[in-house]
Amino acid sequence: MALKIPNALLDQLREHGEQTYPHECCGVLVGDFDDADNKTVKSVIACGNTRTDSPENRYHIDPAQLIRIQREAALAGQDIVGFYHSHPDWPAKWSSTDLDEAHWTGCSYVITSVENGKAVLTNSFLLLGEEQSKHFEDESIEVVE
Amino acid sequence: MPIKVLIPTPLRPYAGKQPSVEVTAKTVGEALNNLVTQYPDLRKHLFAEDGKLRSFVNVYLNDEDIRYLAKDATPAKETDTITIVPSVAGGRVGCIDFLQID
Numbered sequence: 001m002a003l004k005i006p007n008a009l010l011d012q013l014r015e016h017g018e019q020t021y022p023h024e025c026c027g028v029l030v031g032d033f034d035d036a037d038n039k040t041v042k043s044v045i046a047c048g049n050t051r052t053d054s055p056e057n058r059y060h061i062d063p064a065q066l067i068r069i070q071r072e073a074a075l076a077g078q079d080i081v082g083f084y085h086s087h088p089d090w091p092a093k094w095s096s097t098d099l100d101e102a103h104w105t106g107c108s109y110v111i112t113s114v115e116n117g118k119a120v121l122t123n124s125f126l127l128l129g130e131e132q133s134k135h136f137e138d139e140s141i142e143v144v145e
Numbered sequence: 146m147p148i149k150v151l152i153p154t155p156l157r158p159y160a161g162k163q164p165s166v167e168v169t170a171k172t173v174g175e176a177l178n179n180l181v182t183q184y185p186d187l188r189k190h191l192f193a194e195d196g197k198l199r200s201f202v203n204v205y206l207n208d209e210d211i212r213y214l215a216k217d218a219t220p221a222k223e224t225d226t227i228t229i230v231p232s233v234a235g236g237r238v239g240c241i242d243f244l245q246i247d
Contacts (some may be wrong), residue, residue, distance in 0.1 A: 033154075057237045061232075061233040066233060094236065097235050097236050101233075103233075105155040
């Protein structure tokens with residue numbers, strides 16, 4: 001399985017991480033699932049980080065904003081296919097906190113490392129399993145036109 | 146006319162793969178109970194063993210979080226939409242794999 005994303009949208013989510021540095025950015029990936037559960041991102045929606053108490057190492061998306069995004073995606077015949085956030089001055093790898101607080105099975109969790117204000121690596125992780133057995137698997141990012 | 150319940154992507158496999166389900170109810174709590182009666186596999190994903198909504202499951206009546214209304218007892222009518230949305234959060238804190246111990 002792969003996450004397909006146009007280059008411009010990949011740039012967009014990476015630039016968001018640079019804009020919010022040294023704080024974590026976060027947002028939603030909207031698009032389509034195909035029959036093989038590959039995902040194609042059609043839009044990247046930047047969200048505010050509500051973790052104002054610890055924005056340099058935590059993020060949280062306002063559920064009210066998620067609901068609006070989910071509703072608008074449905075009207076366009078699309079779905080929420082994943083989420084993204086940044087790790088300021090930290091590797092682009094999921095943390096135990098990322099796993100503990102991940103609940104959207106089947107969706108992609110994209111993480112960009114931002115070092116000294118510059119986006120470096122972007123990786124995607126697919127959340128699988130049920131709540132008690134959930135885990136991330138590495139997922140390839142396929143840049144499309 | 147029943148109330149529409151919008152099902153998020155991760156819960157659709159337990160709800161007949163449908164993006165929305167219609168239930169008949171007078172309150173949000175009744176709607177959720179009718180939903181899990183109709184789709185029993187959903188129950189453990191929405192409710193903890195004590196019967197309360199799981200902490201990471203947000204339930205909205207239209208644009209309002211039911212925690213700030215009357216929770217389960219929030220009245221619901223036919224024109225309302227109930228939306229279930231798991232929380233989205235995380236962060237680099239906890240990246241113990243990369244900590245170096247001198």
